[in-house]
Amino acid sequence: MSNRWLLLALCLLPLACQRAADPPAAPAAPEAVTLGDQSRAPLRSGPGRGAPVDPDDPIKGTYWPPAKLDGGVATISCSQDYANNGDGEPLESLEFFSLVDALRVCQPEGVVRLRYRGKTGAGFTALVQRVAAMADRMEIPTRILDLDSPGGHVEEAIRAGDAIAESHWTIWIRDDSVCHSACVLVLAAGDMRSITGKVGIHRLMRDRSSATSRAELSAELRAINGQVRDYLERNGVATAVADQMMTVANRDLRILSADELKEYGLTGPNAAQDDLDRIRLGRKCGEDFVRRRDAFRRDFDKQCMETGKSFQSMAECGLALRPRYGFPDARCAQDSPMSEYDRYPGRLKTDDAVPAQAAAGARAERG
Numbered sequence: 001m002s003n004r005w006l007l008l009a010l011c012l013l014p015l016a017c018q019r020a021a022d023p024p025a026a027p028a029a030p031e032a033v034t035l036g037d038q039s040r041a042p043l044r045s046g047p048g049r050g051a052p053v054d055p056d057d058p059i060k061g062t063y064w065p066p067a068k069l070d071g072g073v074a075t076i077s078c079s080q081d082y083a084n085n086g087d088g089e090p091l092e093s094l095e096f097f098s099l100v101d102a103l104r105v106c107q108p109e110g111v112v113r114l115r116y117r118g119k120t121g122a123g124f125t126a127l128v129q130r131v132a133a134m135a136d137r138m139e140i141p142t143r144i145l146d147l148d149s150p151g152g153h154v155e156e157a158i159r160a161g162d163a164i165a166e167s168h169w170t171i172w173i174r175d176d177s178v179c180h181s182a183c184v185l186v187l188a189a190g191d192m193r194s195i196t197g198k199v200g201i202h203r204l205m206r207d208r209s210s211a212t213s214r215a216e217l218s219a220e221l222r223a224i225n226g227q228v229r230d231y232l233e234r235n236g237v238a239t240a241v242a243d244q245m246m247t248v249a250n251r252d253l254r255i256l257s258a259d260e261l262k263e264y265g266l267t268g269p270n271a272a273q274d275d276l277d278r279i280r281l282g283r284k285c286g287e288d289f290v291r292r293r294d295a296f297r298r299d300f301d302k303q304c305m306e307t308g309k310s311f312q313s314m315a316e317c318g319l320a321l322r323p324r325y326g327f328p329d330a331r332c333a334q335d336s337p338m339s340e341y342d343r344y345p346g347r348l349k350t351d352d353a354v355p356a357q358a359a360a361g362a363r364a365e366r367g
Contacts, residue, residue: 059133067094067126071152072118074127078106080113080144080311082174087115087146094126099134106140110344113144119152120182125160132167142340145190146172148197151181154204154224158231161189165235165273173197180253185228187266188237191273199266200255201241202248204228221246236272238264285332296325296337315341315348 059065069091077088091102106112114131116124128145135143145164151157164171164186171190173179177197179187184201187193204221211217225246229239241264248254261267282290304317318338322328328336334343341348 059130062096064094064096064130067123067130069094069118069123069127071121071123072116072149074118075115076102076106076131077113077115078109078111080111082113082115082146088113091127094123094130099130103131103134103138103140106135107138108344109347110140110340111142111144111347112140113146115146115148117148117177120149120157120160120186121152122156124152125156125163128160128167128169129163132163132169136167141168141343143167143169144172145169145186146174146177147179147183147186148174148177149179149183149186151183154182154185154228157182157185158227161186161231161235164189170194173199184241184266185231188232188235188241189270191270193267193270195258195261195267198255199261200253201245202253203246203250205250234272236265236270236275240264241266281332281335285329285335289329289332289335292325292327292329293337296321296327299324300337312348319348 074091075088076091077085079085079088089102092098103112112131112135114128116127118124132143135141169190170192171187171194173187173193173195175196178200179195179197180200181202181204184199187195187199204224209217209220211220225242228242228245232239232241244254256264256266258267265271278290278294281293299321300318303321304314315338319341322337325337328339328342333339336342
């Protein structure tokens with residue numbers, strides 16, 4: 001048995017034999033799209049350019065349909081320390097075994113950082129879906145989307161965001177990066193958002209619009225605006241973001257301040273995910289566990305998240321704080337704060353040089 005197939009057997013649950021490829025579907029008309037960036041050149045869209053988020057999605061099996069990353073560049077790293085270790089190796093293909101090869105080196109420490117620079121299109125949606133699916137198979141719990149994007153297709157940003165919301169991503173916007181227009185919808189979906197770069201919004205523009213009046217243009221945008229508002233609401237973000245988008249001309253850009261990012265719910269922990277976690281933990285571990293976890297998080301913020309502290313010193317502070325609140329919990333050890341350091345004890349040794357970007361997102365790592 002080759003090493004590749006041995007690795008496959010180890011990282012996958014038992015699966016049926018690979019199914020035969022489905023017969024090709026009849027050609028379909030190109031899907032109408034809404035542009036959420038300042039370029040007027042639309043990304044290609046249509047059948048076979050990315051898989052929808054669906055319970056029967058074929059990437060849950062061993063056969064993955066063709067997909068291409070055509071709107072940007074992706075790299076894979078197993079380190080949070082981009083300052084010293086860079087952004088990892090280029091991801092040349094979205095095929096099954098290419099993802100196996102790219103992520104298997106990340107298994108020992110349980111961390112994968114996906115750096116993406118480019119537009120939000122069908123290729124980007126396929127990218128985040130497939131990296132998350134492989135991380136699930138390989139039991140890599142910490143996923144970081146290190147994003148630099150001017151925007152792109154609004155519909156694809158929503159599809160990608162829905163996939164991200166179900167697969168536990170932390171999202172970084174580094175100081176050398178931007179997240180503009182449709183990218184803001186992707187940012188909304190992260191479990192934790194850490195931002196030191198620029199986040200900007202402007203009016204959406206319908207691709208291949210037939211509008212000849214303001215009324216006609218408004219009618220075209222009304223449906224997509226409703227989708228955007230519903231999407232923001234289910235991700236715990238203020239729908240005022242959608243209203244603000246409509247007031248800035250597509251050729252312009254409004255950069256959101258740190259106060260606005262916090263007010264709109266676009267930075268730090270995702271409120272919707274936090275509520276969902278509390279409900280889930282209450283059912284599984286009991287209300288006393290949730291109260292102790294909340295108290296730990298408040299004290300962690302006060303005592304361990306001081307400006308200028310290294311990531312390692314914050315982690316050491318949190319680990320020393322845990323016993324005061326009865327963690328790790330005997331009943332729910334894996335759900336206890338900072339349990340990743342129990343599962344991956346070598347991680348603390350690699351945290352010392354991690355830059356401030358990772359430190360700002362430390363709460364995503366402490367439960």
